[in-house]
Amino acid sequence: MPTDTERASFEAGIKFGSLYHQFAGTPVSPDSAESLGRAMEEAIENQPHCVDVDVTVRTDRIAAELDSQSAEYTELTGRFLDVEMRIEYEGVTARTKMEMEGDYPLMRLVAVEE
Amino acid sequence: MPTDTERASFEAGIKFGSLYHQFAGTPVSPDSAESLGRAMEEAIENQPHCVDVDVTVRTDRIAAELDSQSAEYTELTGRFLDVEMRIEYEGVTARTKMEMEGDYPLMRLVAVEE
Amino acid sequence: MPTDTERASFEAGIKFGSLYHQFAGTPVSPDSAESLGRAMEEAIENQPHCVDVDVTVRTDRIAAELDSQSAEYTELTGRFLDVEMRIEYEGVTARTKMEMEGDYPLMRLVAVEE
Amino acid sequence: MPTDTERASFEAGIKFGSLYHQFAGTPVSPDSAESLGRAMEEAIENQPHCVDVDVTVRTDRIAAELDSQSAEYTELTGRFLDVEMRIEYEGVTARTKMEMEGDYPLMRLVAVEE
Numbered sequence: 001m002p003t004d005t006e007r008a009s010f011e012a013g014i015k016f017g018s019l020y021h022q023f024a025g026t027p028v029s030p031d032s033a034e035s036l037g038r039a040m041e042e043a044i045e046n047q048p049h050c051v052d053v054d055v056t057v058r059t060d061r062i063a064a065e066l067d068s069q070s071a072e073y074t075e076l077t078g079r080f081l082d083v084e085m086r087i088e089y090e091g092v093t094a095r096t097k098m099e100m101e102g103d104y105p106l107m108r109l110v111a112v113e114e
Numbered sequence: 115m116p117t118d119t120e121r122a123s124f125e126a127g128i129k130f131g132s133l134y135h136q137f138a139g140t141p142v143s144p145d146s147a148e149s150l151g152r153a154m155e156e157a158i159e160n161q162p163h164c165v166d167v168d169v170t171v172r173t174d175r176i177a178a179e180l181d182s183q184s185a186e187y188t189e190l191t192g193r194f195l196d197v198e199m200r201i202e203y204e205g206v207t208a209r210t211k212m213e214m215e216g217d218y219p220l221m222r223l224v225a226v227e228e
Numbered sequence: 229m230p231t232d233t234e235r236a237s238f239e240a241g242i243k244f245g246s247l248y249h250q251f252a253g254t255p256v257s258p259d260s261a262e263s264l265g266r267a268m269e270e271a272i273e274n275q276p277h278c279v280d281v282d283v284t285v286r287t288d289r290i291a292a293e294l295d296s297q298s299a300e301y302t303e304l305t306g307r308f309l310d311v312e313m314r315i316e317y318e319g320v321t322a323r324t325k326m327e328m329e330g331d332y333p334l335m336r337l338v339a340v341e342e
Numbered sequence: 343m344p345t346d347t348e349r350a351s352f353e354a355g356i357k358f359g360s361l362y363h364q365f366a367g368t369p370v371s372p373d374s375a376e377s378l379g380r381a382m383e384e385a386i387e388n389q390p391h392c393v394d395v396d397v398t399v400r401t402d403r404i405a406a407e408l409d410s411q412s413a414e415y416t417e418l419t420g421r422f423l424d425v426e427m428r429i430e431y432e433g434v435t436a437r438t439k440m441e442m443e444g445d446y447p448l449m450r451l452v453a454v455e456e
Contacts, residue, residue, distance in 0.1 A: 001453075002351065002451045002452075002453065002454045003347075003454075005345075005348055006347055006348055006351040006451060006454050007351070007451055009344065009348040009349070009351040009352040009355065010351040010352065010354055010355040010436075010438070010449075010451040011355060012352055012355060013351065013352040013353060013354060013355020013356040013357075013358070013359065014355040014356075014358050014359040014449055015359060016355070016356050016359060017355065017356040017357060017358060017359025017360035017361070017362075017363065018141070018359035018362065019359075019363075020253075020360065020363075021253055021359065021360045021362075021363040021364040022137075022139060022140055022141075022363040023136075024252065024253030024303060025136060025249055025252030025253040025303075025305075026136055026153075026157050027132070027157045027158065027160040027161055028157065028160065029160050031156070032153075032156035032157055032159070032160055035149070035152045035153045035155075035156045036153045036156070036157060038149045038152075039140075039146075039149045039150045039152065039153030039154075040153075041149075042145070042146035042149045042150070043140050043141045043142065043146055043149075043150060044141065045146070046141040046142065046143050046146055046186070046187035047141055047187070048185075069331050069332075070330055070331055070332055071162075071332050072160070073160035073161070075252060075305065077253075077303065094352075096352070102298055103297050103298055103299075104297075104298055107352075107356055109344045109348060109349055109352040110344075111343075112344045112345075112348050115339075116237065116337045116338075116339065116340045117233075117340075119231075119234055120233055120234055120237040120337060120340050121237070121337055123230065123234040123235070123237040123238040123241065124237040124240055124241040124322075124324070124335075124337040125241060126238055126241060127237065127238040127239060127240060127241020127242040127243075127245065128241040128242075128244050128245040128335055129241075129245060130241070130242050130245060131241065131242040131243060131244060131245025131246035131247075131248075131249065132245035132246075132248065132249045133245075133249075134245075134246065134249075134367075135245065135246045135247075135248075135249040135250040135367055136249040138366065138367030138417060139362075139363055139366030139367040139417075139419075183445050183446075184444055184445055185445075185446050189366060189367075189419065191367075191417065208238075210238070216412055217411050217412055217413075218411070218412055218413050221238075221242055223230045223234060223235055223238040224230075225229075225230065226230045226231075246369070250367060250368055250369075251364075253364060254364055254381075254385050255360070255385045255386065255388040255389055256385065256388065257388050260381075260384035260385055260387070260388055263377070263380045263381045263383075263384045263385075264381045264384070264385060266377045266380075266381065267368075267374075267377045267378045267380065267381030267382075268381075269377075270373070270374035270378070271368050271369045271370065271374055271377075271378060272369065273374070274369040274370065274371050274374055274414070274415035275369055276413075299390075300388070301388035301389070
């Protein structure tokens with residue numbers, strides 16, 4: 001049987017995959033970044049064992065992308081997101097983070113503490 | 115060649131399909147309904163020719179759903195949404211609405227005016 | 229009241245927005261492109277008035293993208309898609325197409341015929 | 343630092359959340375269930391450390407749903423899915439499963455083995 005730290009880690013992964021694939025592809029601009037980030041936080045915090053979600057939609061990177069293209073908005077993808085989450089499962093706290101590793105938005109399990 | 119009123123109607127349809135299928139399935143509760151509705155509005159207003167999007171996430175219907183199930187949140191779907199949109203394309207205004215028709219959330223083209 | 233050609237155009241737009249925003253962000257590689265394209269076609273053909281959907285997921289463009297990055301898959305987005313659809317509504321046929329216009333994946337209403 | 347079994351569990355969770363939230367809301371009928379299940383499997387198998395994904399879209403449950411409603415298709419949601427996955431991370435195998443627990447589609451970490 002999996003341990004509580006493994007289950008907490010699994011729950012943390014679910015939240016990350018959910019957040020990313022629910023919202024990837026959303027039309028986004030610097031002006032709409034704030035409301036999108038807030039909705040992502042509150043939506044995922046509904047999920048079981050999810051205590052805190054902190055999303056920053058990177059308006060600086062969106063603005064840079066818009067400079068190089070014709071449309072006035074783009075689609076949400078990993079490089080426009082900084083995310084941190086805290087999951088609590090049966091007394092175990094799992095902390096996770098998404099950050100760019102080179103050109104890849106890596107979802108990382110930062111710490112699992114009983 | 116399609117006319118401007120037909121193109122305006124096509125653009126209006128794109129926005130509706132986008133809004134629905136980007137956000138359907140999002141975890142939602144009465145407490146997170148407001149931020150989700152706001153993000154939906156601002157996201158879709160980014161799209162070309164989309165002048166105004168008004169989304170009401172129906173907390174009354176979500177609350178009723180939660181009364182009949184074990185989880186404390188549900189997934190966004192058509193019966194939890196009232197939506198109105200205004201699209202402007204080459205001087206044509208298209209107005210659209212989503213509302214329940216029996217058990218089906220019908221997307222309707224309400225008016226197309228030059 | 230909108231005309232049948234306008235309503236057919238609206239229905240065509242709904243299908244395009246649905247197809248795009250349901251599937252944008254899906255992990256895709258040259259090997260999985262075929263099954264994804266087939267699922268997109270059959271999913272959207274379920275929608276009312278949607279007679280035919282033809283999706284080509286561009287493995288050539290996906291392969292080129294993979295050459296320039298570290299991961300072995302990417303996310304589905306507009307430049308990897310060629311799409312054509314035929315909608316029939318009350319005797320009106322609407323034909324649509326998605327194709328790149330410069331750097332933007334433009335959804336176009338090609339013809340509306342009674 | 344998290345252990346390899348915790349990291350494997352986290353990776354397994356990511357895949358589950360991704361699969362669910364990428365595809366929830368997709369229009370589905372008994373006829374299109376097969377292609378959708380196949381696309382889900384192949385899409386998620388692209389993700390890192392994901393060795394095997396097995397999806398059964400439950401045509402029996404979809405057919406029962408269609409009997410009770412007016413439309414000829416419905417939206418993909420948890421009760422229409424049986425899913426099993428195998429993740430391998432640094433010599434650790436994580437097995438996961440989604441199944442209904444009462445009215446809730448529970449994602450479960452079944453086993454984590456070094």
